[in-house]
Amino acid sequence: MSGTLFDEGFMSKLENMSLHFKNAVNSVYTGGRRSKSHGSTVEFSDFREYTPGDDYRRIDWNAYARFEKFFIKLYLDEKQLHTRILLDTSKSMDFGEPNKGFLAKRLAAAFAYMAIGSLDRASIYSVSEHMEHVCSGIEGRNAFYKSLERLAAVPFKGESRLFECVKDIRNIYRGDGAAIIISDLLTDSDYKAMIDYLLYYKQQIILVHILSPDELNPQYSGRVRLLDSEGNDYRDLDITPRTLDLYKRTLRSFMDDIASFCAKRGVYLLQISSDESLESILLGKGHSLGIIS
Amino acid sequence: MSFINPWGLISFISIPILIVLYILKQQHSEHVVSSTYLWKKTEMFMQASTPWQKLRKNLLFFLQLLMLLFLSLAISRPVILSEALDEDFIVIIDTSASMRAEDVSPNRFEYSKKEILRLVNGLLPGQKMSLIEAGNTVTLLVSRSDNKQVLREALEKLECGYSDANIDGAYSLADSIIKESNTSKVILYSDKDYEDSGNLSIVNVAKSRENVAITQATAAYVDDSYTVMSTVVNYGSDKSVTLELYVDDRLVDAKTVLCEKEKPVHTYWRNISQEAGFVKIKITEKDVLPIDNEAYAVLSKNERQKILLVSEESYFIEKVLQAIGNFDIYKTTKDKAESQKGFDLYIYDGFVPSSFQNDGNVWVINPTRSFLGLSLGDLIKGSALDSVETFSGKALSTYIDAANIYLARFWAVTSHNDWEVAMKCGELPAIVTRTTESSQQFIALLFNISETNLPLLKEFPVLVQNMLTYTMPSLLDGDVKFVSGEHIEIRALPNAQKVEVTSPKNVKTTVAPPFPPRGYEATVPGLYHIRQEVRRGEDNIKVNEGYFTVSIPGNESALLSKGHSLDIGESTNQKVKGAIELWPYLLLLVIFIGMTEWWVYYRGNQL
Known part of the structure; x- marks a missing residue:
């Protein structure tokens, strides 16, 4: 599985990348990051x-x-940062061509790898209807490689309940940390409340908003019944050019709202499409955002 | 609301069919999407930007549903009945001459027929209509029928008359129908000013009375020529009209006269040739009723009729005949009487010949013996005369009061086979008549005129004139006028072989043989020609020709003459205006909804 998530070439590129957060950390663990304490x-x-x-x-x-x-x-004093990667594993993530879930898993692995490369600890959580530890407190590359297999095996199922699950993270109040959320945010759950909650606990946040090309530019026409992959909900629609135009305006509004919110809260936001390559996301958007160097 | 074609309601089954089709049509192509989260938001956005969009697909369905609903209703032909027309009813149509007035298109009569046809078309299943024609005579055209075809055919065949209308008679007939059935509505289509009463509803089709009519045209023979007089009455507003005079169909003169409203204007033409047969007077201006714009006057032929008077003492008869004039009177004695021939009328006073000539009619006054089945008894004392309700009785007692005539003596008749009693004295005949198989007419006065008070009475010349009218064929003599619809008794001349009448429309009718001639019903106004072929001797056929005129009744020209009060049945104060069919409006609605549906569909595809 690890072979499918990463190839050797990209692993070598990751060696040279590290995650950067603008604030100093305050942690009980000694690590590779400057602390506010002496x-x-x-x-x-x-x-x-x-x-x-x-x-x-x-x-x-x-x-x-x-x-x-x-x-x-x-x-x-140098402290260790705990990077928590929250991977949305709802059914809606297992969609699109290329698959959003696959890219999300690769991103999660990449962020974890970069974190442990900075002598930080990394934890990966799967978030859908419940939150589960995929791999907790990864330190060192051996542990990382072991966790890759578990990450690859995480299934996508159920609905996404981000906020409800984030409240279940234990020990989040123990010192500063970083939270990387990878989700399509196609949920009625209040992602804004989730972010506010994490900020309250002094978490530095990177939000990776991932959508598939089908979601960004749907190609339906005529009378269609759109079945929700997460449940029994469906919509009967008469898809006309005007309907598609309205959809795109709705999508743009949705994404703008996320961007606006993140900007106000000082949250790093990566809005990506599942057909983008991992390299272009990290080295392109991530680098330009200043979170990856 | 009722339905003329209730079977059409079956078409409502198309509505559930449409619903089923719509449900079947609601198949969508299914696609699994990651989440409908954004699509839900899009839907909300769509509803916010075009609020009716959500209803659009349903709107099309509802519009189609409405179209089917209205179409099915239209097929069922719903009618709105304006008050109690859901029961049987009787329609009376006035076919009098004034209904020919053209103040409504094409004329009052045809307009009424159209209106009645609408009523027929609006008849509900099981609803019955009776149709009565109120013309000179009353005819029940259709009795309580719900067969629209029968009613339509009866209406189609119905023609307007030229006489007045016997509305009372039509009412009596309608009343009897009401009493026999549950019918309670009577609708009268007329142009007279009747008032609604009881169960009667009047549909007055008159709009205008702008009519000028020639009400009279007469000719008098004065100083070897004829003088013609016409009377013109204007029933509308004051105007000048031009009168043209035609003599034997040749225009000879025209006069313009000013006609004030309802004031008769008399116009005279003098020195009309005595050779002429008839004159026609015509109003050139058009008005709403053309048929009274022409009138004819017959000029009597110069051929004077001959009367043979065999009398030695009847001074009174001779004087009266001379006073009436227009005859050539020949007198002879008893001994020469039997050899005289070729007279139109033979008068034997105080004498009965051994045989009667058969080329003329005969009066026998104070017969001295029995003759031709008339057996005489003794002379008995008489009293006042009394007219008898026989045909000749009515004819001879016209304008006279028989009770004023007293007889001193008269011949008691013991038997009078083949003779008809015209007047009697007590229980015995005093004046009798007889018509033989060869149309020879006899009048017998069974008393001596000098033994009565007749010569002292004004009734005497009237009685003699009546006797002349009865025995002389009046249709060929003088200015003969009839009113349309009047029954004309045509009398054949003695020894007439054929009697023929030609109408203004050039239709020839043979009224005899068989003899006596049957009556003639003259309807069309205008000039009628009558022709009689009379045998005079073995091989000699003489043709007698003449004219008579027929005009519409004077009150018909007035167009808006007041009708009298009519009452029929129980008063319920119900009004009938007729049934209104809704299908044309429903079809318009269907077309409108169809266009709207197309617009909604087209606009939806554009969005």
């Missing part, structure tokens, strides 16, 4: 006056000689 690295950060209880070994004697006051030398 730590024990060799990288100088600042001075402060000595107060009783400080480690006297950190007193800067040169400064004492100059100012006759005890100053403590402070160094930057």
